[in-house]
Amino acid sequence: GIQVEQSPPDLILQEGANSTLRCNFSDSVNNLQWFHQNPWGQLINLFYIPSGTKQNGRLSATTVATERYSLLYISSSQTTDSGVYFCAAISGGSYIPTFGRGTSLIVHP
Amino acid sequence: DARVTQTPRHKVTEMGQEVTMRCQPILGHNTVFWYRQTMMQGLELLAYFRNRAPLDDSGMPKDRFSAEMPDATLATLKIQPSEPRDSAVYFCASGLETGSPLHFGNGTRLTVT
Numbered sequence: 001g002i003q004v005e006q007s008p009p010d011l012i013l014q015e016g017a018n019s020t021l022r023c024n025f026s027d028s029v030n031n032l033q034w035f036h037q038n039p040w041g042q043l044i045n046l047f048y049i050p051s052g053t054k055q056n057g058r059l060s061a062t063t064v065a066t067e068r069y070s071l072l073y074i075s076s077s078q079t080t081d082s083g084v085y086f087c088a089a090i091s092g093g094s095y096i097p098t099f100g101r102g103t104s105l106i107v108h109p
Numbered sequence: 110d111a112r113v114t115q116t117p118r119h120k121v122t123e124m125g126q127e128v129t130m131r132c133q134p135i136l137g138h139n140t141v142f143w144y145r146q147t148m149m150q151g152l153e154l155l156a157y158f159r160n161r162a163p164l165d166d167s168g169m170p171k172d173r174f175s176a177e178m179p180d181a182t183l184a185t186l187k188i189q190p191s192e193p194r195d196s197a198v199y200f201c202a203s204g205l206e207t208g209s210p211l212h213f214g215n216g217t218r219l220t221v222t
Contacts, residue, residue, distance in 0.1 A: 031210075033210055033211060035213070041198060041215070041216055041218070042213075042215050042216075043200065043202075043213040043216075045210050045211075045212065045213075048209070048210035086152070088211070095140065095157075095159070095206060096142070096154060096157055096165060097142070097154075097202075097211055098154075099144075099151060099152040101151045102151065
């Protein structure tokens with residue numbers, strides 16, 4: 001099955017800093033999603049982005065399907081951005097999302 | 110705002126007891142997934158249903174775990190008998206078969222003592 005790798009595994013930022021999280025996948029994808037798991041454990045949809053670029057406030061995501069990676073940009077980070085960011089990919093006809101191990105982000109005030 | 114609903118939110122039980130977790134998918138969604146999250150293994154797929162039919166449960170320990178969808182509004186995950194190593198957060202997610210995002214419930218945090 002498809003392999004999904006995320007980097008970096010851990011990230012510590014000062015409030016106001018920008019960051020880029022990366023998700024590499026081993027096969028072509030039909031679906032790529034980014035999630036934020038907040039400190040209460042909830043998995044929140046951020047982006048559904050099998051290709052192209054999307055923006056939502058301070059967050060944006062770009063997926064380059066031909067090169068098998070996706071990037072999540074966080075600008076002007078806030079303490080509420082802390083948590084774990086997961087990407088999940090679906091390839092071929094499986095319809096089963098495979099998750100990366102996540103990037104754990106801590107934003108200090 | 111449509112949501113996936115999971116109950117209970119927390120469950121503490123003793124080893125050997127039966128545990129049942131429930132999930133109400135978003136109305137109209139035809140795929141349901143059960144995931145288990147632990148620090149060591151991350152998010153692991155346990156079961157996958159499409160149109161209420163189980164299509165993949167290869168990640169589920171068959172001797173003690175079972176997953177069903179009695180109807181389109183209810184998915185259940187049972188563990189019998191439970192063991193301490195089953196302690197984890199269990200997530201249910203639902204979606205449409207193609208071209209749409211997956212939505213997660215808030216999870217059931219299970220502790221088996």
